[in-house]
Amino acid sequence: MVHFIKPVQDELQKNMEVVGQIEEFVGQAVDNILVDPQTCWQPSDFLPDLADKDAMKQVLELRERASGLPPEVITSLIGNMITEEALPTYQTFFNLVRGINEEGNVASEKGWVRWSRAWTAEENRHGDLLNKYLYLSGRADMKQVEITIHNLIYNGFDPRVDGDPYQAMIYTSFQERATKISHVNTGKLADKAGDSTLSRICKTIAGDEARHEKAYKSFMTKIFEIDPEGGLLAFQKMMKKQISMPAIMMDNATEDNLFTRFSAITQKMGIYTTFDYASIIKHLVQQWKIETLSGLNGYAAQAQDYLSTLGERYEKIAERMKEPEDVKLAWLVPS
Ligand SMILES: [Fe+2]
Ligand SMILES: [Fe+2]
Numbered sequence: 410m411v412h413f414i415k416p417v418q419d420e421l422q423k424n425m426e427v428v429g430q431i432e433e434f435v436g437q438a439v440d441n442i443l444v445d446p447q448t449c450w451q452p453s454d455f456l457p458d459l460a461d462k463d464a465m466k467q468v469l470e471l472r473e474r475a476s477g478l479p480p481e482v483i484t485s486l487i488g489n490m491i492t493e494e495a496l497p498t499y500q501t502f503f504n505l506v507r508g509i510n511e512e513g514n515v516a517s518e519k520g521w522v523r524w525s526r527a528w529t530a531e532e533n534r535h536g537d538l539l540n541k542y543l544y545l546s547g548r549a550d551m552k553q554v555e556i557t558i559h560n561l562i563y564n565g566f567d568p569r570v571d572g573d574p575y576q577a578m579i580y581t582s583f584q585e586r587a588t589k590i591s592h593v594n595t596g597k598l599a600d601k602a603g604d605s606t607l608s609r610i611c612k613t614i615a616g617d618e619a620r621h622e623k624a625y626k627s628f629m630t631k632i633f634e635i636d637p638e639g640g641l642l643a644f645q646k647m648m649k650k651q652i653s654m655p656a657i658m659m660d661n662a663t664e665d666n667l668f669t670r671f672s673a674i675t676q677k678m679g680i681y682t683t684f685d686y687a688s689i690i691k692h693l694v695q696q697w698k699i700e701t702l703s704g705l706n707g708y709a710a711q712a713q714d715y716l717s718t719l720g721e722r723y724e725k726i727a728e729r730m731k732e733p734e735d736v737k738l739a740w741l742v743p744s
Contacts, residue, residue, distance in 0.1 A: 425508030436520030
C-alpha cells in the first residue's frame with residue numbers, strides 16, 4: 410500500500426513545513442494575546458484570603474452564596490473544572506503534534522513551544538480557581554471529584570488529530586470556543602441563582618478562553634492563507650471524525666458513565682448543546698471564509714461543499730434531538 414501511505418506522509422511533511430513558516434507569528438501571539446504572569450489575574454483574586462483576620466467570615470459568605478446554586482449547576486461546574494484539571498494531558502498532546510516541538514525540548518524559545526507553555530500556564534489558573542471555589546463551597550463530594558480527575562489524567566485523551574498540526578489547530582480553535590460558551594452559560598446560571606462571585610469567576614475564565622480562541626483561529630487563518638487546499642482537507646477530516654470533548658475519558662464505566670451524565674446535564678441546562686456544536690462549525694466556516702475560497706482542486710472543492718452546509722445539518726440534528734429526561738447528577742455531597 411506504499412502508493413497510499415506516501416501521499417499521506419507527504420501531506421504531513423508539507424503541513425509541518427507550513428506551521429514552521431508561521432512560527433514567528435505564533436511567538437508574537439504569545440507576547441500580544443497572552444498576558445504577562447505579573448499582571449495576569451490569579452485565582453486568589455476571587456477567593457477568600459485565608460491569611461486575613463476575617464477569613465472565616467469570607468468563607469461563610471462564599472458558602473452562603475453557593476448554597477443557592479441548583480445541583481445541576483454544581484454538577485456542570487464540576488465537570489468544567491475536571492476538564493480544566495487535565496492540563497498535563499493537553500500540554501503533552503500539543504507538544505507531540507508534528508512540527509510543533511521537533512527538537513523535543515519544552516524549554517525551547519521557539520514560537521510554538523513558547524506558545525504551548527504560556528497557553529497552558531494561563532489554563533492552569535482555571536482548574537485551580539474552580540477547584541478551590543468548589544472545595545470551599547462545601548457543595549461537591551471532593552473525594553469523588555479528585556478520583557475523577559485522577560482517572561482522566563491517568564487515561565489520557567486522543568483528540569484524533571493524527572499528529573497533523575492543521576487538524577490540531579482546528580481542534581483547539583473549536584475547543585476554546587466550546588469552553589468559552591460553557592463557562593459563559595454556567596456564569597449566567599450562577600448569576601440567576603444569586604452567586605455573583607461565581608458568575609464573575611466563570612466570565613473571567615471565559616474571557617481567557619476567548620483570547621485563546623482568537624489566537625488559535627488566527628494561526629489557522631495563516632495556514633489557510635498559505636495552503637487553502639490543505640486547510641480545507643484538514644478541516645473536513647477533523648469534522649468527519651467529530652470534535653470529542655477533552656474530558657471524555659474521565660470514567661471507564663460502560664454504564665452510568667460520569668462523562669455521559671455530565672454531557673446530558675450541560676445539554677439539559679443549555680450550558681453546552683448540539684446547537685452550540687452547530688454554531689461553532691458555522692462560526693469557523695465564516696471565520697476562515699471557507700465558502701469563498703477559489704481556484705481549488707477537486708478534493709478541496711469537495712471539502713468546501715461538505716463544510717459549507719455542515720453547520721446547518723447539525724442544526725437539523727439538534728432540532729430533532731429530544732431533551733434528556735431523567736438526568737442523574739454526579740459528584741454532589743451525599744444527602
Ligand atoms: Fe480553560
Ligand atoms: Fe483556553
